[in-house]
Amino acid sequence: MADAGLPSKGRIEALTDGIFAVAMTLLVLDLKLPEPMAGLDDAGLRRVLIALLPKFEIYIISYLVLGVFWLGHHRLMTQMRGVDHLFLWRNLVFVLLITLVPFSTSIMGEHRELYDAPLLYGANLALVLATQCLMWQRAVFHLMDLPRADAAARWRAVRNRYLLALGVVGAALLAAALGWRFAAYLYLLLFAVGTLRPKPIVPQ
Secondary structure, three states: OOOOOOOOHHHHHHHHHHHHHHHHHHHHHHOOOOOOOOOOOHHHHHHHHHHOHHHHHHHHHHHHHHHHHHHHHHHHHHOOOOOOHHHHHHHHHHHHHHHOHHHHHHHHHHOOOOOHHHHHHHHHHHHHHHHHHHHHHHHHHHHOOOOHHHHHHHHHHHHHHHHHHHHHHHHHHHHHHHOHHHHHHHHHHHHHHHOOOOOOOOOO
């Protein structure tokens, strides 16, 4: 049962949406032209822009990944009847980890030659996913109006999300060994997975 006296579901969604908007905007701040730019000709500008391509690459990927997390959060909230204290605190940890994505993205862009850069980025995404799994678990078993006979559907919804989180952990370890470019496109698979809209747990 949802707890009385807590912020409404709508206020939690508004807070989360605002944090996602800020995090997605902060990603672009890493795309900066070097100084000084005085006297730069067209050929020099092209060289500068080409040198920025790796950062632009990881910017696009992180933007899409954040979009996937935002869509997942929206999908979860639309199926819930309300929130309780435990869900609220899990949501706060979730958005805390979301605010770290611009930082781990910047590390990937600035230090792509280091193996720890994709590992840090992957660890950030895995923690976001794990927290989202905990939110789904709380919602599926306590905050959704589901028939008790649908226990299998509940466990399936939670299990699939935990498996995805484990997959990202494995991908992070693999990416640390194979380099940033492999890591970037490996994490882009998260975008592809997230666009496959699952059937709602709550009957529509």
